[in-house]
Amino acid sequence: GQQVMQIPQYQHVQEGEDFTTYCNSSTTLSNIQWYKQRPGGHPVFLIQLVKSGEVKKQKRLTFQFGEAKKNSSLHITATQTTDVGTYFCAGPLTSNDYKLSFGAGTTVTVRA
Amino acid sequence: GAVVSQHPSRVICKSGTSVKIECRSLDFQATTMFWYRQFPKQSLMLMATSNEGSKATYEQGVEKDKFLINHASLTLSTLTVTSAHPEDSSFYICSANGGGALETQYFGPGTRLLVL
Numbered sequence: 238g239q240q241v242m243q244i245p246q247y248q249h250v251q252e253g254e255d256f257t258t259y260c261n262s263s264t265t266l267s268n269i270q271w272y273k274q275r276p277g278g279h280p281v282f283l284i285q286l287v288k289s290g291e292v293k294k295q296k297r298l299t300f301q302f303g304e305a306k307k308n309s310s311l312h313i314t315a316t317q318t319t320d321v322g323t324y325f326c327a328g329p330l331t332s333n334d335y336k337l338s339f340g341a342g343t344t345v346t347v348r349a
Numbered sequence: 350g351a352v353v354s355q356h357p358s359r360v361i362c363k364s365g366t367s368v369k370i371e372c373r374s375l376d377f378q379a380t381t382m383f384w385y386r387q388f389p390k391q392s393l394m395l396m397a398t399s400n401e402g403s404k405a406t407y408e409q410g411v412e413k414d415k416f417l418i419n420h421a422s423l424t425l426s427t428l429t430v431t432s433a434h435p436e437d438s439s440f441y442i443c444s445a446n447g448g449g450a451l452e453t454q455y456f457g458p459g460t461r462l463l464v465l
Contacts, residue, residue, distance in 0.1 A: 270453065270454075272456075278458070278459075279442055279456045279457065279458050279459045280393065280442070280444075281456065282454070282455065282456075285453060325392065325393070335381060335446065336383065336395060336398055337383075337395070337454060338395075339392045339395075340392065341391075344390070
C-alpha cells in the first residue's frame with residue numbers, strides 16, 4: 238500500500254513567524270486528513286481535504302491539497318505557543334480503504 | 350459530538366500478566382474501530398481494524414494471539430494485551446468512525462501501558 242511521507246520532522250519556530258509542513262504520497266489519494274497531537278495527548282482531527290487543488294482555512298492554519306492529489310501542506314501564520322504539538326497528515330492506505338497511513342509527523346516547538 | 354473514550358488511561362502491570370483496554374464511542378455508532386500503537390516521538394502505527402461482529406484484521410507483523418481484539422457492539426471494542434512484556438510498553442490509541450472511505454477517525458485519549 239501507499240505510504241505518506243511528511244517533512245520536516247521537527248520545526249522550531251520563533252513566535253510570530255510562519256511555517257509550513259509538507260506531506261507527499263507516491264500514489265493519488267482520495268482524501269487527506271490532518272491531525273494535531275499536543276504533548277502527552279492524543280491526535281485530534283483538524284481537517285479533511287478531498288478535491289484536487291482544494292484550499293481550506295482555519296483561522297491561522299491554511300491547508301492545501303495538490304492538483305494531482307499526491308501532496309498536501311499545512312501553513313501556519315503568526316505562530317503562537319498554542320500551536321505547539323505534532324501535526325500529522327494521513328491518507329487512505331489504498332484507494333478504497335478506510336484505514337489511514339499516517340505520516341511521521343512534524344513536531345513544532347515555539348520560541349517565545 | 351463524536352467522542353471516543355478509552356479506559357484505563359494508564360496501567361502498570363507485571364510481566365506475564367494480561368491487560369484489557371476498552372474503547373467506546375459515546376455518541377455515535379462505530380461500525381469500524383482501529384487500534385494504534387505509538388512509541389515516544391514516533392508516528393501512529395496501525396495494529397488492527399475491528400468491525401462489529403466480525404474478526405479483527407491485523408496489520409503485518411502484529412501477533413493476533415498476543416493482541417486480542419473484540420468488537421462486541423457498535424460502541425465498544427476491546428484490546429487485550431496477553432502475557433505482556435516490557436517491550437509491549439507503549440501508548441495504545443483507539444479510533445472510531447461511522448464507516449465509509451471518507452469518514453473521519455475520532456481518536457480516544459489513549460492508554461499508556463508500562464510493563465515492569
